[in-house]
Amino acid sequence: MDTARIDWHARAAALAFDGRAFIDGARVAAADGETFACRSPIDGRSLCEVARGRQADIDAAVASARRAFDDGRWAARAPAVRKKVLLRFAENILAAREELALLETLDMGKPIQYSLSVDVPAAARCIAWYAEAVDKLYDEVAPTGPQALALVTREPMGVIGAIVPWNYPMIMAAWKLGPALAAGNSVVLKPSEKSPLTALRLAELALDAGLPPGVLNVVPGHGPEAGEALALHADVDAIGFTGSTRTGRRMLEYAGRSNLKRVYNELGGKSAFIVFPDFDDLGRAAKTAAGAMYFNQGESCNAPSRLLVHEDIADEFVQAVVAQLPRYAPGNPLDAATVMGALVDEAQMSTVLGYIEAGRAEGAACLAGGQRVRAETGGLYVEPTLFDGVRHEMRIAQEEIFGPVLSVIRFRDEAEALSLANGTSYGLQASVWSSNINRAHRVARALKAGTVHVNQYDEDDITVPFGGYKQSGNGRDKSLHAFDKYTELKTTWVRVDGA
16 A cells, blocks of 8 residues: 555544553553543644553552463463564554554654654564564573583563653564563553553554463553552562653662662663764765754654764854754644654643753854744644754753754864763763764764764664663663563572582
């Protein structure tokens, strides 16, 4: 089917929604019957009422997950068997691609073209990749002496609490579910209250694929209610969290107050995009900077929100970036040609506009954007915004905005560029642009970031880990390294007596 010809507005009008939780293999209302309204940032339309999970619902979901784990209905299955189920799950995601893409776009405001071409296939690939990996992981025999046999084996942890953000609901859920389920764990997933709909649908697709009831439970709800209850629960063995650094601190506190569960935080960022004057294609660099910054409305933890440019080329380069901004004029996310959509909700739009005002107040020059637009639609849209003359100490240079706001900081030499790039509390990603291979390697090695891009930005694959240094967290999603988060290492020491 030619998806470009689909009338997504008509599809949206006909779409059925189910906001109930998913516990023990069935859709259920919240224990107290309470709900919260799910509204689309596209135009403020009401999508549905969503179950407002609280302590009782988390208790029920964790109990279901624990039963499923303890009786071995999933954990005791051979890796090859789990693989087949998860591959069917991935196939189900692709089969439901149009429904899932529409739910994602309506729920959080990203353009339908990207929900369809990026988010759905990335989620399916993640599930399939971990399915394929799990029956290819070998345990170890330690190099002991002849009188001992020491085995090092991986075992599933048990019940995993997964708490995911609103900006990439499907992808972030898949990054947790893929390795956690493949390893044999049971999962309680708490999606953001701002975009819960695809997580609930994923649970149904997993059940249809043969995942036993109770192995995956989804409880929507507010962070201080459902999220806190999950993180504090004494029968949860680990928390995989993606979200703000502020909330990540709470996850660590909750672990200390409860059962010292392991906490894996993948947190915020303030990534630097460093351009040296020796790079030989500044036009491509400028196009990449704009594309990476304004993709997903700037609501990406790894967005390169600090553009560090050598003073010799700064004027030219900044104008090249500004020339890209008309491409990112906000439009209706249900229109197939739209490149930048709506911010997720009123609170986030207010936060972004507040940072724009702070930038102006602190003396930065707003060269483009800076305004809310399309207000007459009832939607939540902010122009792609670029500030020049930004100083390192300004709020817009230090704090994560999570919106379409790019700050330009000029530097004199390599040492200053590195000092600026590493001079925040974050360390998620960075990018260096130079045609000098020695400089590229030298700067990449000196950058304190979990991922460093060289002469590109945000090229990616499931085979490499994603996570950060410093207050960008300690978690690593993706790649085989993600299995480390959801498995225990057991040593079994066998004495071997001589004949």
